[in-house]
Amino acid sequence: MYSDPVISVENLSKCYEVYNKPHQRLLQMLFRGKRKYFNEFWALKNASFKVRAGETVGIIGSNGSGKSTLLQMLCGTLNPSGGEIHVRGRIAALLELGAGFNPEFTGKENVYLNAAILGLTLAEIEAAYADIEAFAEIGEFIDQPVKTYSSGMYVRLAFSVAVHTKPSILVVDEALSVGDARFQAKCLDRIKQMKESGVSILFVSHDVAAVRTLCDRALWLDKGTVRAIGEVFPVTAQYTEHLFDRKPEKAPDISSPEAKPQKREVLQPINQWGSHIGIIQSAGVYDAEGVQKNLYTDHEKMIIKIKFKTQSLNTIEGLSVSFSFKNLAGSDLIVGSTWNQKLSFTADNGNTQEVCFEVDNYLCSGDYLLVAAIENRSSAAIHYYEYVEGAQYFSSSFIGNASGQFMPRISMVISNDSVRTGTLTP
Numbered sequence: 001m002y003s004d005p006v007i008s009v010e011n012l013s014k015c016y017e018v019y020n021k022p023h024q025r026l027l028q029m030l031f032r033g034k035r036k037y038f039n040e041f042w043a044l045k046n047a048s049f050k051v052r053a054g055e056t057v058g059i060i061g062s063n064g065s066g067k068s069t070l071l072q073m074l075c076g077t078l079n080p081s082g083g084e085i086h087v088r089g090r091i092a093a094l095l096e097l098g099a100g101f102n103p104e105f106t107g108k109e110n111v112y113l114n115a116a117i118l119g120l121t122l123a124e125i126e127a128a129y130a131d132i133e134a135f136a137e138i139g140e141f142i143d144q145p146v147k148t149y150s151s152g153m154y155v156r157l158a159f160s161v162a163v164h165t166k167p168s169i170l171v172v173d174e175a176l177s178v179g180d181a182r183f184q185a186k187c188l189d190r191i192k193q194m195k196e197s198g199v200s201i202l203f204v205s206h207d208v209a210a211v212r213t214l215c216d217r218a219l220w221l222d223k224g225t226v227r228a229i230g231e232v233f234p235v236t237a238q239y240t241e242h243l244f245d246r247k248p249e250k251a252p253d254i255s256s257p258e259a260k261p262q263k264r265e266v267l268q269p270i271n272q273w274g275s276h277i278g279i280i281q282s283a284g285v286y287d288a289e290g291v292q293k294n295l296y297t298d299h300e301k302m303i304i305k306i307k308f309k310t311q312s313l314n315t316i317e318g319l320s321v322s323f324s325f326k327n328l329a330g331s332d333l334i335v336g337s338t339w340n341q342k343l344s345f346t347a348d349n350g351n352t353q354e355v356c357f358e359v360d361n362y363l364c365s366g367d368y369l370l371v372a373a374i375e376n377r378s379s380a381a382i383h384y385y386e387y388v389e390g391a392q393y394f395s396s397s398f399i400g401n402a403s404g405q406f407m408p409r410i411s412m413v414i415s416n417d418s419v420r421t422g423t424l425t426p
């Protein structure tokens, strides 16, 4: 695993000719070489990266950043304007709607056609056909022309073909988002199985949480250029920060003056954004005695304190203070917010206010980080005044065999005809 590259891309570029008026296209054909009637638009410029065998790389970027353009060139459905692509192994792609199927053919005919294009022999296709049909779950529509399919049915069949053709590289574009939630979960599960079996995967998604869960590395495309490639969490954090259109300012020291970190130093936040950076004065996790600690044991009380000043805000209507515990892959595990309790604030006139959340530690052994956020929720889209990801890092140490992610108290009962025993663990 992770040895030789299965995809190697060097200075890959795609330039589109953009005409302001339709007739300019005709003029360009007539006077090619003599005059230029178009503007150049670089959908991708000088992209270079490698994907190693068995690796899952998430591709993130805002709308129009060049993700689909890149994937189409990798899959050979679009010609590059420059650069080189080397692909080792069979690549199966689930690109956005429109790629792959002939609308006049039935689903079954398209399965045969598609699998043949992907390099399967007739015997291999026949052996796989029942599984492809069963996984797609489109019933009798399999014998109908694909042009009669809903977009969800189309994706079900396309995904099913892609994963049953034993590819060594799987490319999944945004297409999955068309399916319903159950099918999406089923597809993600299948992608995970393929990942475990050593298939290299390129996974395009706007869903940072999905990329963080699934991928080993992330590549961030911005306006056709590779802004960052590397470990998932830092790259997705930079991308998220960019989405909120805030330059990463130097993080203020948000560990409170009374903080006495134990065992490990307090790290700088990994990510920080918002329209009013600096309104959070301090944020940390404390024990029942009020000591800020970096290690919590089984079911120990944890008090999350967030101190802030709202003086710089025009309004405190809709103000909400929230915290989250995330794992190091960046997934929210526990989220608490004053908004849930409908708590409202008074103007602080420059005084520091504090919100304390109290929770018992149910986190299994591992490393975690605290997110502190001050938001305005008065409209449908949350506006972040300040969001600090990594306000504190801490560990949980569970004595006993705790597996899974959480270890709440679980009552158990064993019964048979004559005996009934109950207990509370741990």
Ligand SMILES: Nc1ncnc2c1ncn2[C@@H]1O[C@H](COP(=O)(O)OP(=O)(O)OP(=O)(O)O)[C@@H](O)[C@H]1O
Binding pocket: 016, 017, 018, 041, 042, 043, 061, 062, 063, 064, 065, 066, 067, 068, 069, 070, 174
């Ligand atoms: N045939 C074309 N002619 C001109 N411009 C094009 C063409 N196809 C794509 N583009 C432009 O190239 C840029 C990159 O498009 P692309 O579809 O790769 O973005 P994307 O990151 O996949 O976006 P999204 O997340 O919205 O799917 C966009 O600005 C798009 O308008």
